[in-house]
Amino acid sequence: MQYRYLITALSVWALVACSSKKEADFIIHNAVVYTADSAFSTAEAFAVSDGKFVAVGTSEYILNNYRADRVTDLNGLPVYPGFYDPHAHFLGLGQMLDQADLVGTTSFDEVIQRLQTFAAKHPAALWLIGRGWDQNDWPDQQFPTREKLDAAFPNIPVCLTRIDGHAVVINSKALRLAKIGKGTRVPGGEVVLANGEPTGVLVDNAMGLVRRVIPQPDQADKERMLLAAQKVCLSLGLTTVSDAGLNQNDIELVERLQKTNKLKIRDYVMISLGEPNLDYYLKRGPFQTDRLTVRSFKLYADGALGSRGACLRKPYNDRPETAGFLLLSPEELERNLTLLANSAFQANTHCIGDSANHLILDVYGKLLKGKNDRRWRIEHAQVVSPDDFWKFNRFSVIPSVQPTHATSDMYWAADRLGPVRVKGAYAFKDLMKQNGYIAFGSDFPVEAVNPLYGFHAAVARVDAKGYPKGGFQMENALDRPSALKAMTSWAAYANFEDHLRGSLVAGKQADFVVLQQDIMKIPATALRNATVLQTWVGGEKLYQK
Structure with a gap:
């Protein structure tokens, strides 16, 4: 009898305990959860409801206080907030997937070979378009010229964009279509000449001369490109990407695809500078939806270091006849930044050279005056003079940088800048x-x-090759917790999205990624090969390995 009463009492207790638990859509436990919160705390489990984290803590706490039909034991696997890319070209990635891939070519002859292979697969193409060449990876490190393109492709126009997007090489047919000759001049750009004739290389603003005659993809093409780009990004753990410079039509396409649930990845879009965009968006003002943030304008102060379009305070070490150039005059830059200062928009300005960084930091300072929460950004902040670093603090300017630029450029950066000036380049820790x-x-x-x-x-x-031994300018290496925050919670802050996501804490959107290896613990040599197992956006699993 007593035994029967005991069983009954235990059953009642179990029912009461179960009914007192809070409902969740799913629970994940027995994991190593890196929250990327302000204390960089770790947890073991979390519960998700309606696309948000409702509780984060130990496995015991979560399982004792929450119930769900889906409960997953991760067997000690690491979980991180969804990875961010706050400066990328999401639509550009989709477009590149449609073009000849020239990344990693070791000579211009290899560029020609890859383009011939691409042309054979696309016999109906009106233009041959490719991207990714870098003359710094070739034996002579000289810009290519049109002669080999003319010989291989005499009857179809060709346009090949450099890896950094700040130079193109085109063939003679494209030169004729674009009406580019030896007398063509473009402010903020260069038509490179040899023996008084165009070589086919166009730098920075001069690229617009040929791009305006290239047939553009229509909306259906762009939709396909965006969805292809999404597939790539989700497979790599990215839950929030960015488009560093879009016009109104493309922004509206992204928003439409998100509203119809085709595009599920989140996108932080910077509006391209230009009169139509300024007129429209300054009147409309910033806006933010569940998956889209539009509250910044993208400006270009200068070009790229690799093509010597970056604006330096003193001439290039390896080409002393030039110090690069600005893409807009100081007056135009300040006029546009003043418009943004009088609005609620962020200003995100591309600055590579120390002269461009110096100029923009001073204009930012003039307009922002001191500490603030405008979160204006310097995109790249690649070469900064020692006497300019303090301005980032004084005016609350966010450095938005790309670590792989350092390891791509390190082979030739000192040649461009010299041994002293290069110390202010890629200075992430500083x-x-x-x-x-x-x-x-x-x-x-x-x-x-x-x-x-x-x-x-x-x-x-x-x-990727482990070069150089001991690391490049290791005084500016970051510790792993800081590096993880830079691609999660700090990136969310830079996007004005930190109240929504970026850290794995209760109340924020359930964007997270599960890896096979723990990037906080594995040897540095294994980091590039860490495997993404799952990618979740808003509590929905969008990628499973």
């Missing part, structure tokens, strides 16, 4: 010290999409 945070992106498709490549480059300061 930049982080200013405000206690930094944002890490990739600039894909300029660099590889995989965010773990950037994590590796930031902490080890070596490339």
Whole structure:
């Protein structure tokens, strides 16, 4: 009898205990959960409801206080907040997937070979378009010229974009279509000449001369490109990407695809500078939906270091006749930044050279005046003079950098800058010290999409080959917790999204990624090969290995 009463009492207790538990959509437990919160705390489990984390803690706490039909034991696997890329070209990645891939070519002859293979697969193409060449990876490190393109492709126009997106090489047919000759001049750009004639290389603003005559993809093409880019990004753990410069039509396409639930990845879009965009968006104002943030304008101060378009305070070490150039005059830059200062928008300005960084930091300071929460950003902050670092702190400016730029450029950066000036380049730790945070992106498709490549480059300061031994300018390497925050919580802050996501804490959107290996513990040599097992956005699993 007593035994029967005991069983009954235990059953009643179990029912009461179960009914007192809070309902959740799913529970994950027995994991190593890196929250990336302000204390960089770790947990073991969490519960998710309606696309948000409702509780994070020990496995015992979560299982004792929450119930769900789906309960997953991760057997000790690591979980991180969804990875961010706060400076990339998401639509550009989709477009590149449709073009000839020239990344990693070791000579211009290899470029021609890859283009011939691509042309054979696309016999109906009106233009041959490719991207990714880098003359710094070739034996002579000289810009290519049109002669080999003319010989291989005399009857079809060709346009090949450099890896950094700041130079193209085109053939003679494309030169004729674009009406480019030896007398063509473009402010903020260069039509490269040899013996008084165009070589086919166009730098920075001069690229617009040929791009305006290239047939553009229609909306259906762009939809296909965006969905292809999404597939790539989700497979690498990215839950929030960015588009560093879109026009109104493309922004509205992204928003439409998100509303119809085709595009599920989150996108932080920077509006391209230009009169139509300024007129429209300054009147409309910033806006944020569940998956889209539009509250910044993208400006270009200068070009790229690799093509010597970056604006330097003193001439290039390896080409003393030039110091690069600005893409807009100081007056135009200040006029546009003043418009943004009088609005609620962020200003995100591309600055590579120390002269461009110096100029923009001073204009930011003039307009922002002191500490603030405008979160204006310097995109790349690649070469900064020692006497300018303090301005990031004084005016609350966010350095938005790309760690893999350092490990890509390190082979020739000292040649461009000289041994003294290069010490102010790719100075991620010095930049982080200013405000206690930094944002890490990739600039894909300029660099590889995989965010773990950037994590590796930031902490080890070596490339995929482990070069250089001991790391490149290791005084500016970051520790792993800081590097993880730079691609999660700090990146969310840079995007004005930190109240929504970026850290794995109760109340925020359930964006997270599960890896096979723990990037906080494995050897640095293994970081690039860490495997993404699952990617979740808003409590929905969008990728499973």
